[in-house]
Amino acid sequence: MLTLTPTRPAAATQVGPASPAAIGTRKSGFYRHDLDGLRGVAIALVAVFHVWFGRVSGGVDVFLVLSGFFFGGSLLRTVLNPESSLSPWPEIVRLVRRLLPALVVVLAAAAVLTVMIQPETRWETFADQSLASLGYFQNWELSATASNYLRAGEAVSPLQHIWSMSVQGQFYIAFLVLVFLFAHVLRRPLGKRLRPTFVILLTALTVASFVFAVFAHQADQTTAYYNSFARAWELLLGVLVGALVPSIAWPMRLRTVLASVGLAAVASCGALIDGVRQFPGPWALVPVGATVLMILAAANRQAQPDTRDRLPWPSRLLAAAPLVTLGSMAYSLYLWHWPLLIFWLAYTGEGHAGLFDGAAILAVSGVLAYLTMRFVEEPLRYRRGAPSARPQPVAVPWRTRWRRPTIALGTTVGLLGVALTVTSFTWREHVILQRASGKELAALSPTDYPGARALTEHVRVRRLPMRPTVLEAPNDLPESTNDGCISDFDHTGIINCTYGDAAATRTIALAGGSHAEHWITALDQLGKRHHFKVVTYLKMGCPLTTQRVPLVMGDNRPYPQCHTWNDRVMAKLIGDHPDFVFTTSTRPWNIKPGDVMPATYIGVWQTLSDNKIPILAMRDTPWLVRNGQPFFPSDCLAKGGDAVSCGIKRSDMLSGRNQTLDFLGQFPLMRVLDLSDTVCRPDWCRAVEGNVLVYRDSHHISATYMRTLIPELSRQLGPATGWW
Known part of the structure; x- marks a missing residue:
């Protein structure tokens, strides 16, 4: 994870004992070692929390605020200085040197x-996300994946964590453009009034972003989680705090209380708040507000640069050398720990890390993070002759030379980036x-x-x-x-398409989610053969249900659009009155093995029966789950597994019995269809039957296998409709 720390001026470098770890001199007054420790x-x-608890700790939100504080504060100081240049290119070059080498x-x-570890079925996703990470739009790639039902069940990506860096990268560029553009236009006319003008502008943007985050969180929390503007208020708040810090003078007692409350909130946030489901909504104010308190607590315009005792004790604790060192490794450690965790879980097949392997992952991540910081980040971050962010004794010149960027190292990193880009595009073309x-799949020999x-x-x-x-x-x-x-997930309108015999007078309405939809392959052929048309009423992940707050199957996130769509589609079905x-008619249990007939389906059947519309109730196909996670047979086969x-x-x-059968007496117009025996053997559901892959993912029947179900569906559907 990244937070840009201001570069210390050359005056801070000295011979002899280093200055106290808490603060260091800067022309503007302070160097915030306590924030390095934070x-x-x-x-x-x-x-x-990632390795052992599978939760969001709120640490990313801390980073976002600190990034806004350091980066935004640095930019504001630049443009508010009447003598400074208004060219953004030095800042852009600095960003590239700071961010890209370790990432590459x-x-x-x-x-x-x-x-080496992942099956080739996962390489395409990795290629897509590699390009998204390099282009700093990984958050939008993940948002699209989350809202795309065809990809929503994919395994967790080893690059998923880079979404936050993409948000920051986008913010840096947007903020650069905003600040330098306004300064070009307004610095001379406004003069000293430019600072309050910026404060007003940033306040308005912060409020607008927060309001947007609240509404986006309520509408679709998963996609809002990755939305750049829904996260912008956290960075902008850091910028605002940076603009206010120079004018603040706090009594020590108040600063101690603020720092204590802030540190306690940061430390406890992950345990008390489910950030995966609650951020970036109002609950994100806890880690964000705590970080603001920590920034303000150690800010005192009356303090002298070398007076460590003027800091509250929590800030002095954070300024301890081990925490400062860990803070300097934060970017590299954030980059390394997540992919190492995901690759280890993929290699072992476990759902989570244990005590000892988790500790090993953290240890290896720490070593790699230090090496990356020491031998990649620092040499390429500082220009020849520029001072390090940490004071270096003049008596040890080799360290200074070692930190200077070298042509060989820069070229190597550049070539790695080019190779990664070319490889990603090449693999995507290979998959295409x-x-x-696959176009020939429809014409495979039935023999x-x-x-x-x-x-x-x-x-x-x-x-x-x-x-x-x-x-x-x-x-x-x-x-x-x-x-x-x-x-799709966001669309609540009804899309009607006609398949089968479009000129027929008899109609079957195919209604519900994608598990109703995948039967269209067989129904289309039977409609052409037996002269009926099939009209679709379909929405991703949304069966016909009376549930007030439907949940997305698989991750149980709220799906209010499904309820809205159900109200509309039921009214249209009654109006269209198909045959x-x-x-x-069933769904998998979330709490135990087997499938169940949800009680929220009964109201739908009652409404249709009251309007004299017969129901063809198809038992849902099995959802494949192992160790509590969606299971992809194609991944297993790609690793060398077999059908069994x-x-x-x-x-x-x-379950041993299709529970829909228990409701035939209550709904005489309902006909039950069950093709479970065409997908599973009596004791085992194999990945491949008759040389055909059964599932295209973890719970949808492949269109090729569905075509082989036509004879059995015809055998059951004919008597159920009475049409053949």
Whole structure:
């Protein structure tokens, strides 16, 4: 994680004993070693909570405020100085030298580990996120992934943590443009009034960003979590505090109380607040406010540069050398700890780190962070002849020489960045070419690729390569997805598309979420064969339900758009009055193995029955789960597993009885369909049947396998409708 620390002027370098660790001289008055220590506490909390508790500690929010304080304060001092240049290029060059070298080194190491440890099915995601990380739009890449139902279940990325650095990078550039543009236009006309003008402008932007964060959090917390403007108020607040610090004089007793409260809040935030679900909303005020208190507590315009005793005791504690050193490693440690954790979990197959392996991950991360800081960051950060951020004795000139950027090191880092970019684009093109061959999947020989018929008709299966391949599988989608005939997470409108025999007078309404949608591949063919049309009423992750606050299946986050859509779609179904409504009737249990018929489906069935609309209630296909996490058979197969080892025990996913059958007496117009035996054997659900990959992800049937279900669906659907 990064926080830019102001470079100390040459006057701070001396021969003999170093000045007290708490503060150091600067032309502006202070060097805040206590805030270096606060960074050390924050990165320790981030790493510990990630490794052992799987929670958000609030440390990232501390970093955001400190980044605004240091970077924004530095820029404001520059533009408010009438003698300073208004060229932004020196600041941009400094940003590049500060941020990119360590990032490139960690990304390159992560790329090597990805190839060594992760299945090739994960390489495309890594390539996408590598490019997003290098381009500083990783937060938007993750936001798109979270709102994209086709990718929402993907395994956690080893680069996921770089979202916060992307937010900061975007803020730095936007703030640079804003400040220098205003200074160019207003510095001469306003003169001394430029400072209060900036304060007013930044206050307005801070309030606007916070209000936006609150509303965005309520509308869609997951995507708001990564939104740059929803996070901007945290950085802007740091800038505002930096603008106010020079004019503040606090009594010691008050400063001690402020620092104590702030440090306690920072330390306890991760344990008391579920930041994954509560940030960036109002609860983010806790770590942000605590950081502001820590900044203000040690600010005193009456203090002298070398008076350590004028600091409150919490600030003196934070200024201790070990915490200051840890703070100087914060950026590199933030970069290293997360990918090492994710690769270790991928290698071991565990869901979380234990005491000893977690400690080992932290230790290795610390060593790599120090080496990266010492031999990559520092040599490339400081120009020849420029002073280090920490005082260096004149008597040891080799250290100064070692910290100077070298052509060899800079060239190596540059080549790594180029190689990473080229490799990422090359792999993406390779995957595109592989998937292009998937167009032939619809014409596979039913003799060579019988799929479900190996279970229902016990046909002989020749030993042939599996189709779709693990790289083809993600694009083996139902036609309705490719046609845009399903509403996404944010869209609450109804999208009607027609399949089957469009000229037919008989209609089946296919309604619900993507688990209703993946049946369109079979229903389309049966509609053409038996002369009925299929009209879609579909929304991602949203079954027909009366639940007031629906949850997204898999991560249980609130999904209010689903409720709005359900109200609209039920009214439209009643108005359209199709011959049948085809929808799913069960869901997996969240608390134990097997599946269940949710009580919130009963109200939907009652409404349809009251309006004399028959229901085709399809038992949902199994959702694959191992160790409490979504399980991807394609990943397992890519690692060298087989159809059996990459499968799941049937009883873990399906209950012994389809509970929908218990409601036939209550709803005489309902017909129950159950194709579980075409997906699973009596005791095991295999990854591959009849040379065909069953699932394209962890819970959707591949379109190729769905085509092999047509005979059995026809056998059940004909009597249920009475049409053949």
